[in-house]
Amino acid sequence: MPTLADIAKISGVGVMSVSRVVNGTRKVSRETEEKVRKAISRIGYEPNEAARMLKGHRARVLGLVVPELADPFFAICANAIQEAAREAGYMTLMVACGHNVAVERQQVELMLRRKIAGLIVIPSSRENDFYSTFLEQKVPIISVDRPLENMETDTLVVDNREAAIQAVEHLQSHGHRNILCLTEEEIVFTTLERLAGYNEAMLTQKLQPRVLVIGSTAGSVRESLPALLNSTPTITAIFAVADVLALEALRELRRLKVQIPEQIAFIAFDDFDAATLMTPTITVAAQPVAELGHTAVSLLLERIKSGSTDAPRRVVLKTSLLIRESCGCGILAKTSK
């Protein structure tokens, strides 16, 4: 693999001329450019990025840390991020840390050593002290979907609370008063916000919030849901704060032969594939996932280019309630309960 110097020797010009031709940094005479191009195309040449970076420059690389890629939300978001980064001339160093903070901490340090220009992170947990090293080195960070608490970084989230309120109010508009909120054990920011929205919407209408916390084990829904459905007063609607929860619950309701939306109306978070395939189709609060990714890159690049250390920004994207059948909208003769 030939170096700049090799090309210089062959084409009979100085190294800097070659460098200038390769990078288009400054004017070079027609003929030297010709000579250099000829030499390059003859023996081939690939600039060595490592050498370039030694001059103190940062790599044209963005770091991306997500909890995992198997989850469509993260995957679609990562896809959009990669795409946007690429279009801006950056490569993407990606880590799926398996929801594991130890891995997150270690990999993030490795990214720093590789001199990434900036970092986009969907934090796996509340623990995030290790990101301070980035700020010390003036490497900008943006957190997506969940904030990095107590960190002076840009943040991009969706309006989870408002989305939950919308969903619950919609169920209420169908006459439901006993609405169950299905939430998860692991306390992540988004879940809490949605739960808060649920509570707010219920209390505003002076309704009693009823929350079922689902453990992380697969059979967890199966254990707890049936009993709850038979309790008094009878639950007539369910709001699930995450798609995984919704899927499990729907499987269980299906097994119990519960009619949706007649016996139980249902609204879930996230517009998962199956939502339009099931009978009935599922009404969901949809997040602008790809937009989240693109926006994250824009915000980050802005910081990188300007080098500004102004007060961190918090950008909030809107969700949209996709009304389908499971909320009861498909049913013509809906009697109020």
Place this chain on the structure above:
Amino acid sequence: MPTLADIAKISGVGVMSVSRVVNGTRKVSRETEEKVRKAISRIGYEPNEAARMLKGHRARVLGLVVPELADPFFAICANAIQEAAREAGYMTLMVACGHNVAVERQQVELMLRRKIAGLIVIPSSRENDFYSTFLEQKVPIISVDRPLENMETDTLVVDNREAAIQAVEHLQSHGHRNILCLTEEEIVFTTLERLAGYNEAMLTQKLQPRVLVIGSTAGSVRESLPALLNSTPTITAIFAVADVLALEALRELRRLKVQIPEQIAFIAFDDFDAATLMTPTITVAAQPVAELGHTAVSLLLERIKSGSTDAPRRVVLKTSLLIRESCGCGILAKTSK
């Protein structure tokens, strides 16, 4: 950001001693090690990977090229790859090229400049001449899911043909003789193999293959499927060679109020989420997606470590037919047709 030399100065030892402590390369006396560690923890130190690489070493980085991440198959595969790479001490430079060869070509060259140690690729097209540069520079490649044609690289695929045969034979065992194969316009390797398997299974039983090619536009199924279902002889079963096709077809069948499996039995490729959520649940030919990812990394690392240029290997993983309801297995009184 302090350098090795800084640490050396502070701790009052030579740079090489510092280097040796940091890398654990060779024996260092207790006390120098002590001094160095102290200095490091006092002012902090992060090795500069770029400088390390200048000595001709390749980066501990694997390249990963996939068509996109929004598709769960690629996402789960990428997830497994990242995980396995990380566990082996490699970072992952990832590109989702949007099924676009031009992007693939360009990004792959950038990876080369970054001195990646090896490349894992799910090719977006048949065009792949640009990968030859890697082989020239002795950077190993492994192609996953689809082979790199005419390239001397390791390949990891699943047995698509056999999977299709299994699926079609299963439908035949239910008495179906008029089985429609739903396939896509874009001619990718996997699709062709599955189609070939379908044809083989049909011809073996002296049955007439019937293939419907679905265009890439969303409404394509809606246009062509209804007419076909009314044609003679009546189709009684469908085999869809990809999950996207299956989803579209299932949506359409649902709209047409076609009973599955009574009127039409159905088997699809890929174990998509919705398969267990729909009514009926969908029988599928499932690929070992995560295993595909892990195996790819193992094979690649083997090459990287050994540096061997032996004949390329082709590893074939088995699929499994997950029998659920849509094939007709749930129906007790199944009359042969």
Place this chain on the structure above:
DNA sequence: CTGAAAGCGCTAACAT
């Protein structure tokens, strides 16, 4: 076991 020197491939900063 330790240190000094050379140089990896490139570019910023000066020369010319």
Place this chain on the structure above:
DNA sequence: ATGTTAGCGCTTTCAG
């Protein structure tokens, strides 16, 4: 417009 020089931060090499 072009060439020359001096490093960037590290490790390989060779001497102590």
